[in-house]
Amino acid sequence: MPDSVLITGASSGIGRALAIEFSRRGYALGLCARRLELLENLQHELSRNHAVEIAELDVSQYDAVKEVLFKLAEKLGGAKIIIANAGVGERSLPGEGTFYLDRRVIEINLLGAMATIDAGAEILKKQGGGQIVGISSVAGFRGLSNVPAYSASKSALSTYMEGIRHHLTQHKIAVTVINPGFIDTAINTNRKFRPFLISAEKCARLTADMIEKKVLSSTVPLWPWALVSGAMKFIPERLWCRFKT
Numbered sequence: 001m002p003d004s005v006l007i008t009g010a011s012s013g014i015g016r017a018l019a020i021e022f023s024r025r026g027y028a029l030g031l032c033a034r035r036l037e038l039l040e041n042l043q044h045e046l047s048r049n050h051a052v053e054i055a056e057l058d059v060s061q062y063d064a065v066k067e068v069l070f071k072l073a074e075k076l077g078g079a080k081i082i083i084a085n086a087g088v089g090e091r092s093l094p095g096e097g098t099f100y101l102d103r104r105v106i107e108i109n110l111l112g113a114m115a116t117i118d119a120g121a122e123i124l125k126k127q128g129g130g131q132i133v134g135i136s137s138v139a140g141f142r143g144l145s146n147v148p149a150y151s152a153s154k155s156a157l158s159t160y161m162e163g164i165r166h167h168l169t170q171h172k173i174a175v176t177v178i179n180p181g182f183i184d185t186a187i188n189t190n191r192k193f194r195p196f197l198i199s200a201e202k203c204a205r206l207t208a209d210m211i212e213k214k215v216l217s218s219t220v221p222l223w224p225w226a227l228v229s230g231a232m233k234f235i236p237e238r239l240w241c242r243f244k245t
């Protein structure tokens with residue numbers, strides 16, 4: 001039985017590219033997202049290599065997350081890596097009547113990822129070990145003025161993952177936090193400013209390398225984002241709030 005990886009939000013962008021990359025590396029796949037038709041196309045494309053199981057899942061339907069991930073893992077005969085990747089980006093500012101968008105961002109990016117990690121940890125504990133990966137963002141390093149709820153969701157996800165590492169390590173479960181910079185996917189095509197942009201395919205290659213090395217946390221690509229994000233943290237509050245980010 002080959003090693004297997006479960007990925008949420010695998011129907012497009014980074015999740016889809018990760019599915020293709022891990023398939024190329026010989027992993028069996030358990031893929032989920034809301035758009036089943038896109039998953040069916042991907043399954044058709046990849047199942048010549050190794051087993052590909054798919055399932056419809058909205059990660060903000062928290063009770064369904066456990067059921068779907070358990071079923072996928074069972075069909076694959078286990079899971080080695082579980083990637084909480086599903087996410088949305090919504091531009092919403094306070095007092096503009098768009099609180100429903102902020103809520104959606106937190107429900108999917110933070111609570112949906114936590115539900116995935118919770119179910120994933122249960123699967124891996126029963127198996128005696130494995131790896132949990134969270135796709136966070138460099139947007140979590142500082143509050144971005146155009147997408148503050150998105151920034152908050154990613155900052156909270158990274159903090160949560162840092163907090164669970166001690167407990168999960170005792171169960172032989174590695175915890176990896178991936179912080180992509182700007183990746184060319186549907187989530188940010190409306191943004192004018194996308195510095196150091198890379199393709200989803202390149203992001204997936206770099207991310208899969210980091211996952212296989214079990215890095216604790218990294219930006220993707222490592223450079224220049226490791227330097228930029230380090231510097232971002234030192235920009236004084238008064239100066240930061242003048243930037244439109």
Ligand SMILES: NC(=O)c1ccc[n+]([C@@H]2O[C@H](COP(=O)([O-])OP(=O)(O)OC[C@H]3O[C@@H](n4cnc5c(N)ncnc54)[C@H](OP(=O)(O)O)[C@@H]3O)[C@@H](O)[C@H]2O)c1
Binds near residue numbers: 010032184186
């Ligand atoms: N692109 C970037 O520059 C960038 C940078 C940093 C971090 N990220 C993060 O990378 C992850 C993937 O985003 P992307 O850039 O690849 O964007 P994308 O192409 O829009 O992909 C988002 C994926 O998440 C899934 N998704 C959204 N809401 C969902 C829900 N409620 N339940 C289940 N799946 C859901 C979508 O599938 P369905 O619509 O079919 O459900 C889709 O497969 C996100 O967490 C994002 O925040 C992206």
